[in-house]
Amino acid sequence: MRTSSDRSLSNAVSIFDSEAVEQLRKETRLDPEHVRALRNALFKKFEADDVALTRFPERDRIVCHSLELFCRCDSQVDGASKLLLKTATGMLIESVILRIATGRSTLCVSSQVGCAAACDFCATGKMGIAQNLSSAEILDQVVQTGQLLAAEGRRLHNIVFMGMGEPFHNEENLFETLDALTSPKLFNRSPGSILVSTVGVTDGMRRCAERFPKVNLALSLHSVNPEVRRELIPLTKKHPLDELQETIRELNHRQGIPVMIEYLMLAGKNDSANDASQLVDWLHGLNVHVNLIPYNEIEDAPHLTGTADATIRTFASTLKESGLTTTVRYSLGSDIAAACGQLVRKENRQQAMASNWELPRV
Numbered sequence: 001m002r003t004s005s006d007r008s009l010s011n012a013v014s015i016f017d018s019e020a021v022e023q024l025r026k027e028t029r030l031d032p033e034h035v036r037a038l039r040n041a042l043f044k045k046f047e048a049d050d051v052a053l054t055r056f057p058e059r060d061r062i063v064c065h066s067l068e069l070f071c072r073c074d075s076q077v078d079g080a081s082k083l084l085l086k087t088a089t090g091m092l093i094e095s096v097i098l099r100i101a102t103g104r105s106t107l108c109v110s111s112q113v114g115c116a117a118a119c120d121f122c123a124t125g126k127m128g129i130a131q132n133l134s135s136a137e138i139l140d141q142v143v144q145t146g147q148l149l150a151a152e153g154r155r156l157h158n159i160v161f162m163g164m165g166e167p168f169h170n171e172e173n174l175f176e177t178l179d180a181l182t183s184p185k186l187f188n189r190s191p192g193s194i195l196v197s198t199v200g201v202t203d204g205m206r207r208c209a210e211r212f213p214k215v216n217l218a219l220s221l222h223s224v225n226p227e228v229r230r231e232l233i234p235l236t237k238k239h240p241l242d243e244l245q246e247t248i249r250e251l252n253h254r255q256g257i258p259v260m261i262e263y264l265m266l267a268g269k270n271d272s273a274n275d276a277s278q279l280v281d282w283l284h285g286l287n288v289h290v291n292l293i294p295y296n297e298i299e300d301a302p303h304l305t306g307t308a309d310a311t312i313r314t315f316a317s318t319l320k321e322s323g324l325t326t327t328v329r330y331s332l333g334s335d336i337a338a339a340c341g342q343l344v345r346k347e348n349r350q351q352a353m354a355s356n357w358e359l360p361r362v
Contacts, residue, residue, distance in 0.1 A: 014063045015042060016136035016180075021062075028058050036185075038062070043187045046146030046156070066136040067093075069144065083144065087113070087137060093164055095141040097148070105149055106158040109141045111174060112165025117199050119220075120232050121264060124164045126300040133165070135176040142187065159189065161196045162218075166235075168196075168204025178212050191215045197262065200239045202247040209251045217251060218260035218291075219244065223270040224282040232269075245282065252287040258325070261290045265307035265315065276318040283324060290319055290326040 013020035015038070025035055034056055041052035042064060053059040067085040070092055074081050079099025084092050096108040115122065116130035146156045159181065161167045167174045174196070181189045191214035198205060199220045208217065221244070223229040230236040248259050261283065265271050283290070292315065295306035307315070312328055319326040 012061050012063050014066060014136055015039070016066060016139055024058060024061055028061075030057060039186060042143060046143065046150040048147060048151070065144065066134065066140045067144065081148075083141075083148075085141065085144070087133070089131075091131060093133065093137075093141075095145060095163060097145055099154065103154075104157040105154050106160060107142060107145045107156055108160050108162045109138055110163035110165055111138060111161055111167045111170050115165045116169060117166045117233065117235050119199060119234070121222075121266070121295065121298070121301055121304055123298045123300060126298075130165070130169065132170040132173055135173045135180065138173065138177045139180055139187075142181070158193050158195070160194075160218075166199060166201065168198050168201035168208070171204050171207070175208070175211060178208075178215060182212070182215075195260065197260070199233050199235050200244050201235070202239050202243050205247055206250060209254045213255050214257070216257065216260060217255075218262055219248065220262045220264070221279075222262070222264045222266075223275070224278050225270070225275070228270055232264075232266075241282070245286070248286050248288065258287045258289040261288045262293055263290060264293045264295050265312050266295055267305045267307045267311075269304065271307040271311055271315055273314075273318065276315050280319060280322040280324065288324070290324050292316055292319075292326065292328045294329065 013024050015021065021035060024030070025032065038052060038056045041047040041055075042049075045052075049064045053062065053064070056062065067087060069083060070086040071084040072081060073084070079101070081097040081099075083095045083097070085095060086092055091113045093110040093113055095110060098106040098108065100106065111133055113131040113133065114127035115124045118125040142156070142159060149156050161174070178194065178196075181187045181194060182191050191212060195216040195218055196208060197218040197220060205217055205219075208215065220233070221229075222232050224241060226236070226241055229241065251259050263270070263279070279290075292312055294309075294312065295304065297305060316326050316328055
């Protein structure tokens with residue numbers, strides 16, 4: 001697979017930069033069909049670079065990738081792969097490919113290097129770094145994954161923004177990415193196959209629902225006890241629970257599709273029978289799908305442990321009996337450091353200090 005370093009010509013343009021590609025087409029008097037065919041090959045069919053470029057007259061003027069594949073980790077237990085990708089600034093991000101037993105494949109993309117939300121349970125939030133990824137860097141995660149799966153004879157079905165970063169802290173590039181993913185001229189993905197997860201940036205959630213009403217939204221809730229949620233998610237101070245509840249109600253009215261409620265199961269923290277009852281009450285009247293998530297422990301949060309499987313099943317039964325659509329997520333990739341950001345934290349902090357970047361304050 002070619003990377004940007006393979007094509008260092010000063011007059012080369014990125015395939016993700018539509019304006020630059022159009023300027024190149026005009027300068028070289030290319031038939032628009034050549035550009036359309038190249039985009040279809042890379043964005044829809046996920047053909048290998050050399051195959052896609054063979055038919056493009058100005059092949060030496062196109063850069064196919066904005067990220068360099070640094071390392072690939074494949075699970076020896078299930079169908080998960082973790083791609084470590086390097087940005088032009090030398091920072092590392094992670095993309096995770098989930099190959100479900102049904103044959104479907106899901107890509108978990110990152111929207112930032114690190115995350116300023118600083119959630120207590122999250123390895124990425126412990127980095128102390130938050131740098132936005134460009135739309136091209138987010139989209140290239142899709143292209144490189146699509147190419148990898150295509151080489152296996154598989155297809156990319158779903159894209160979830162559940163990787164490194166808070167998507168709505170990078171809203172402009174997120175929306176530009178969603179525009180490209182759903183554009184018939186570019187990736188032509190169904191909006192229903194895309195999910196954006198947030199810890200609760202309510203203004204961003206509303207704007208996303210207005211602009212992309214068919215794109216699925218997920219809220220990392222994790223507790224409806226104000227004190228517990230503030231402890232787990234510091235951003236709760238800016239967006240309290242009553243604001244989140246009203247936002248879900250507005251999304252239900254605007255979108256007409258369920259909001260995914262992500263609930264991380266933490267032993268002794270949010271998994272009691274009383275916690276389940278409070279969650280049922282809080283979600284009453286809302287169109288939601290609750291996703292209970294087993295916790296993958298991280299070194300940076302030794303005070304947090306995952307809930308026992310039997311307790312998770314009991315918790316799920318309480319929700320189901322109340323009429324809430326509920327699933328328990330099956331955790332993939334536990335043997336390749338399932339905690340997002342774990343493999344890149346040290347390298348990224350070293351790069352940030354070398355570059356004299358100011359680390360964010362939450």
